[in-house]
């Protein structure tokens with residue numbers, strides 16, 4: 001992927017906003033100047049869009065860098081900001097959520113109704129002994145209860161840790177243990193790919209044999225109605241809600257009260273619990289959602305297709321849109337069930353105006369052909385967003401022409417779990433957009449492309465992306481591991497935040513993201529760690545050693561390709577290479593989740609290593625991408641690559 005991006009960074013196509021769009025846009029060009037001339041004053045202004053129970057007087061305390069404190073002496077309630085205040089302002093009848101289930105059932109919640117649900121849910125949590133600061137694990141499908149649970153946890157000052165429903169029981173258990181959660185909120189199951197898919201068994205498996213001793217209760221939402229095994233800790237969500245008090249007053253908490261932990265893959269085998277707090281996070285979530293999507297809460301219908309299990313679902317499903325009083329669609333299922341035009345049908349049904357999705361989805365629609373979206377009325381769309389991975393210019397152009405009718409501007413938004421909210425993106429009424437480039441830091445953000453020495457590079461030189469000044473929604477640490485926080489992000493380029501991405505500015509000074517420069521892969525916009533998959537592979541009794549690389553893939557951006565060496569005494573038991581591949585792919589799905597399944601597993605006799613024993617993944621990537629093998633002079637044994645590529649060429653692993 002990075003090669004094609006590299007060659008495209010001389011892109012000359014530009015698409016200016018229409019005069020009409022520019023004239024009506026919320027953000028005007030002066031916003032950049034305003035933010036530059038007084039950055040902290042600019043952020044304080046943004047924070048004042050929120051309701052503060054106690055106003056802040058200090059904007060930023062950076063004296064304990066790299067741990068920032070934003071709006072520290074202010075107090076607010078995140079849930080109140082997303083709900084009650086809209087009702088108090090007279091917008092209680094506005095739809096907050098149009099929930100659309102995969103099988104076609106739907107339910108809409110006004111702001112008044114959503115507030116009432118969250119108040120009850122907050123009372124349920126309190127009745128189960130959840131207090132400020134306690135951690136609550138949320139393992140749900142994409143249903144309204146996922147958002148209701150998050151807001152209820154936030155409302156009482158507790159901390160949620162949402163775990164994507166596609167993660168396995170083992171991954172769930174590790175995250176519960178690391179966060180020491182007291183409660184899990186789950187469902188019997190959800191609908192995916194045209195059928196009910198169970199969730200509760202994974203929770204039962206994660207908790208069995210007192211494996212997660214901190215968990216006191218499990219709240220279970222009934223979604224599919226399928227039979228579930230009941231344990232003494234289980235409580236039906238509907239029973240608890242029916243018995244709960246309706247009224248709940250939102251108390252104010254300090255701006256730096258922890259809001260959530262979200263686990264993400266790093267360069268080691270152990271996922272990192274990224275910690276976000278309240279006031280700064282919500283400020284930037286709301287600011288970016290408003291300006292990047294040019295949001296008109298009275299008229300827009302917004303739809304972000306991300307699952308709440310990822311950061312995009314936190315900031316641009318739960319917090320940003322609701323803080324702004326927007327109306328949004330939440331869709332439960334997969335894009336192609338029960339038919340390949342399902343997404344376009346949803347857009348037509350709700351007259352969606354703002355769409356936020358990932359390049360991998362766009363590429364898979366492109367593959368199916370424009371006949372499918374052409375059958376639906378997509379003329380309501382007025383801004384299109386992209387997130388999660390670099391968008392290749394072909395997919396960008398298709399998105400613009402076929403989905404956006406050559407009319408709706410595209411905002412390619414770069415950010416990360418750690419940054420909490422969008423950092424680099426065009427502003428749709430201001431920027432001339434360019435296929436494939438995220439382009440410019442948002443007003444208030446200072447991003448740089450630097451060389452190995454941390455010094456900023458000029459245009460057309462490849463380097464590393466850093467953020468040079470603190471920002472409100474930045475992570476406040478890694479849960480339980482302050483040292484790792486400093487080492488991972490702050491030590492490589494002294495005092496600058498290192499994002500782990502390669503980047504380059506083109507001849508116009510626009511930023512192009514060139515992919516990860518560490519051992520993190522990006523598969524369909526999902527972040528996966530090579531080390532995590534390697535340790536899953538070697539946990540299988542057949543495997544002596546494993547090396548994993550992210551290889552370019554036309555559909556998913558990158559794909560996981562694994563090379564394994566079998567234990568000598570297991571070769572016979574393991575059987576043919578294709579048996580090994582099947583068994584190990586399933587093993588990875590069980591250990592981590594189906595998203596981490598390697599596309600391909602190659603059984604090899606040796607791995608290419610340097611004299612100091614480091615695996616040379618660069619060479620394995622050459623094999624996986626079917627390229628001539630690069631420079632092998634630093635290999636301890638230069639014949640290894642001939643043996644590996646010879647075996648692959650002979651088709652032994654097909």
Ligand code: PRX
Pocket residue numbers: 264311312386387388389390391412413414415416417418438499500501513515516522525526527
């Ligand atoms: O490599 C970048 C890529 O996704 C990584 C962050 O992944 P995650 O924390 O899971 O968050 C994804 C959703 C915000 C980044 O380090 N990435 C994200 N957006 C873009 C991107 N790469 C290029 N262009 C983007 N727009």
